[in-house]
Amino acid sequence: MNFAHLTFDHVGIRVTSLDVSERFYAKFGFIRDPEEFAPAVKACGLHHPSGLRIHLIFNGVPDPAGNVLMDVPVKRPGYTHAAFIVESIADLVHWLEREQIAITEGPVQMGHDRRIVCFVRDPDGNVLEFNEILK
Missing domain, CATH: 3.10.180.10 (2,3-Dihydroxybiphenyl 1,2-Dioxygenase, domain 1)
Structure with a gap:
């Protein structure tokens, strides 16, 4: 396998509310890609005019501890x-x-x-x- 031409596709961001998160990311210029909206799997792709893409994974449950990868003393592996x-x-x-x-x-x-x-x-x-x- 040759990875010489590997490019970055998107990052998935788990959220609790698609509506709230979509409005937030829209402030930065991200808009919904109708081809990337998959409610059955709780995923919504957003794209940016620059070509960047993110997927909002809208199945998150709020945690009183905050962001479990960043805000708790035990540092678990994962994307930060x-x-x-x-x-x-x-x-x-x-x-x-x-x-x-x-x-x-x-x-x-x-x-x-x-x-x-x-x-x-x-x-x-x-x-x-x-x-x-x-x-």
Whole structure:
């Protein structure tokens, strides 16, 4: 098997409410792909004009502990966040303030000062990372 031309397809994000989550991700430009809506398996594909795709898996049950991969002392294996690249973290921060989306960490420089990162959470506590790659 040759993986030289492997590309990334999508990330699945478990949520408790399709309606609430779809509205949240729409703020970032994601829209429902009718070809990727599968209510029988509780999955809804969203696509972004940039070509990015995510699948909302809408069978989540709220947990009082929060995000069980991030907010509890025992660190279990699993995907902890999705990361996106933006042109300007400063512009993102202003936009997040206008949209009343709380920043949970950052902005801060990371990766040997190669990037500025900022973290937010979706309505279910799933972590989204935004990166400005420094030249």
